[in-house]
Amino acid sequence: KAGVTQTPRYLIKTRGQQVTLSCSPISGHRSVSWYQQTPGQGLQFLFEYFSETQRNKGNFPGRFSGRQFSNSRSEMNVSTLELGDSALYLCASSPVGGGGTGELFFGEGSRLTVL
């Protein structure tokens, strides 16, 4: 079974630009979560989608948005990039959806550098 796939793996943007990151979950997983990882801050929760609906949201500004498609693939978008947005963005899928918690399966991340 293929794991979680994130694209692109690396990207460089300049301040003020926007970026879209993509995540393909493990086949059959309907829940997709996004996290921002920076040194010293650990994994900061961005949002979680289940069946195309945003179910949970972390404490990030509105510049950070996401969506999920009917095939469970997900995208996140960051508009008006700031230097502080430089980070590793991790996507995780989970087989648990309608209720209850379970293991998250992480991709290898998309490393964003903002210059």
Added chain:
Amino acid sequence: GENVEQHPSTLSVQEGDSAVIKCTYSDSASNYFPWYKQELGKGPQLIIDIRSNVGEKKDQRIAVTLNKTAKHFSLHITETQPEDSAVYFCAASLWNNDMRFGAGTRLTVKP
């Protein structure tokens, strides 16, 4: 929302010694407590988890304990090996899959 604190941020042990990482959480409704290991250049991977109706769980050299009254849980690694060197994250999750992570512990096992 849930807030998870993790200590220490770095931990260095000699091969063969034990390592203990501690976490506290704020939301008493959290019912799932996983631990993840992240190696360089990779995404975090689950190593052990515990649910709120269990006080302790063990898997070979790894064990996790949970104290719901005090709202803290710990990871214990015995007989550490160099390949245990990595960043470890604890997490706490509500029933609706809202999972929050600690800041991580960088474990170094010296041969």
